[in-house]
Amino acid sequence: MSEPTIISIDAMGGDHGPAVVVPGVARALERMQGRTVRILLHGDQARIQAELDRTPLAAAVSEIRHTDQVIAMDEKPAQALRRGKGSSLWNAIEAVKKGEAHAAVSAGNTGALMAVSKLQLRMAAPGLDRPAIVASWPTLKGVTAVLDVGANVASDAAQLVEFAIMGEAFHKAVHGSKRPTVGLLNVGSEDVKGHEEVREAHRLLRENGFDFEYYGFVEGDDIGKGTVDVVVTDGFTGNIALKTAEGTARFISSLLKEALSSDLQAKLGALIAMPALKRMRSRIDSNEYNGGPLLGLNGIVVKSHGGADARGFGNAIRVATDLAESDYAAEIARNLKRLDAVIHDGRTEAEA
């Protein structure tokens, strides 16, 4: 039997805590048959055990690490750092730091998770002051990784290149592409378009041979088309693009629901087409795409959406396992070194 991959989980995070996390472990195991995984569940012993009693599949691979402290979903990052030590979220990350686990998963408060992860694991990407977040975005061709969607407000050219490096490694490890294509989000496809940071990142990506294929500029509608595997943008634009797309999807779903219940004839048609409509809905269900790593850390931490269901949380565990079992970290390190050499040369010239 191969060495198990060990995933450390904040069992108290998210809107539902152990009631979603434990069934989520079972869902992940069902989807990862043939792989050897062990789970550390950090949180309230009694509540977690009650869920494990109902879920023998999860119980067979899990170990509870008790703590009665939690970080609330609305706690500020600074508070979380001050008072969060020993909480389920803190301990989940600490297990990665100590080498007891290969990756951590939490559906807890994003700001707190970022702050605690950064404090414990430290940043590996020299240009970032806080982790970036990647979204797995369903497209006509499959899944495109879009980053940063984590609201890092400004990104210079070197940071955008770091996002490209990390997004590429993520897509390869989790979505299985052999040689991902990377595009830079802009307002047009010509070299002269966009602001200075974007044009400089374009130049760096085009001229320096990283381990992936740089496609060039892409526009907003290229995301849904699946033009490239990885779309790179700053955290301000990325966060707004992601939420705008979510709002658009919700708007169209509402219209569709309204149309299909507008009169008797429409209701009848909807009833007959229901199996097909349900299959379609599962393709845009956010639980299907749940689980984005915090990028740029020395260690793997995956954020699950706070409202995810068991299937969604299971996906986040699968993402963490895929990353832990892949060449992900080494690939990022290799490309970051290449970027560093380029920038270092650039700086020397500029400062000379």
Add this chain to the structure above:
Amino acid sequence: MSEPTIISIDAMGGDHGPAVVVPGVARALERMQGRTVRILLHGDQARIQAELDRTPLAAAVSEIRHTDQVIAMDEKPAQALRRGKGSSLWNAIEAVKKGEAHAAVSAGNTGALMAVSKLQLRMAAPGLDRPAIVASWPTLKGVTAVLDVGANVASDAAQLVEFAIMGEAFHKAVHGSKRPTVGLLNVGSEDVKGHEEVREAHRLLRENGFDFEYYGFVEGDDIGKGTVDVVVTDGFTGNIALKTAEGTARFISSLLKEALSSDLQAKLGALIAMPALKRMRSRIDSNEYNGGPLLGLNGIVVKSHGGADARGFGNAIRVATDLAESDYAAEIARNLKRLDAVIHDGRTEAEA
């Protein structure tokens, strides 16, 4: 009979020229019954006349202004300025400059239209170096105006406030709200979120009594919800948000089409629900929301999408007429003066 509103049209612009423009005039007249409109059609006499012969409703109010020059859809703005004089697009704008028409409409090349409009009409908004573009965005509550979507790449705080002023006047004139609410697009709703320009614009909008209700920060998903009537952002983010939403809508439509033709049962259901699905489609048809003014000019110029159909072009004519017949320009001038006073005071202090 009241004085007619005169609309000057580039009849050769867009993917189809007079074949869409002339029927578009008829569609606009049908939707604006009871209003007195006259139309100047700039372009090829013979081609326009042939269309008018087929469209008596349009012929009754139109006058042809012949030119055999056109600006191509792929011509660069600088070329258009050098060689575009006397073209249908140029002459359509010139009629506004000379006071022969109250507003111009073109489905021509956006860059050329911006450059020619700016050269002939000059900017009225002191902070902008080129016109902004507003998009009418369908939402759960009606229509939200989003600007700038015109790819002005960077926007400082004063420019964002100018967008708010212009978007508000547009929403009032075209979408009929009495006192529009205005939101500033950001990555979170707290005062500390976002980059400096956004936070400074937030302060200016909150503290200075403009003629509209400032709601505060909104996020990407608030656009589709219709949280506010006007969403303000820089041209880079706005362009990407708009295209991302278009891409998302197209992605979901493709999935829906695929689902409803995936097997016989789904096809039957779709057939029965078809009337309801068609009504729904018209609510997200971009032709229904076509026609966005170039904002910040001394004069009204409305851009129609190059691929719009007759109904879409008719909507652009209606937008131009609504703006021409409203208090739009005066309202913008009044609020710009207020902004100028605020900024001028600010500058004086800062420079003292």
